[in-house]
Amino acid sequence: MKKTKVLVVEDERIVAEDIKSSLEALGYKVCSIVATGEDAVKQARRYKPDLVLMDIILRGKINGIEAANQITSLYHIPVVYLTAYADKNTLQQAKVTQPYGYIIKPFTDRELYSNVEIALYKSRMERKIKHLNAVLRAIRNVSQLVTTEKDPDRLLKGACESLIGTRGYHSA
Secondary structure, eight states, X not given: OOOOEEEEEOSSHHHHHHHHHHHHHTTOEEEEEESBHHHHHHHHHHHOOSEEXXXXXXXXXXXXXXXXXXXXXXXXXXXXXXXXXXXXXXXXXXXXXXXXXXXXXXXXXXXHHHHHHHHHHHHHHHHHHHHHHHHHHHHHHHHHHHHHOOOHHHHHHHHHHHHHGGGGOOOO
């Protein structure tokens, strides 16, 4: 069975290595550890992880919130924040990116595991819902074609095009 890939974005190396050890002990594969928001976006594109664990305060030009926003909008990868900051302002900024979790440091392996599992489950369910919606749209399009199209060849072609369009959504 394929191990779940996690990208760790943490600018404190000792903390990052501790997170990596915890994740690996829980059965996950850490595909990369990066310390900047810019590298997080690049590595998300490169590795296509199943999940990103993101610190908020990072080195570099963009913080974890901006990096998370780019990763979710460009690659549709779920992000769980892992941060020492829980003030009202930071939470308000983070909420806008629709994170799949928010873990406050210091954390336990149990907190890490439960947040990762819930985030992965939610992500899988959202992909399934998108796939089912695409299938329903295709069925509706085919149904409309059946009632309006008289030419059997064009009917078959239109039905195939509608159904092929649902391939882009894969259920996990």
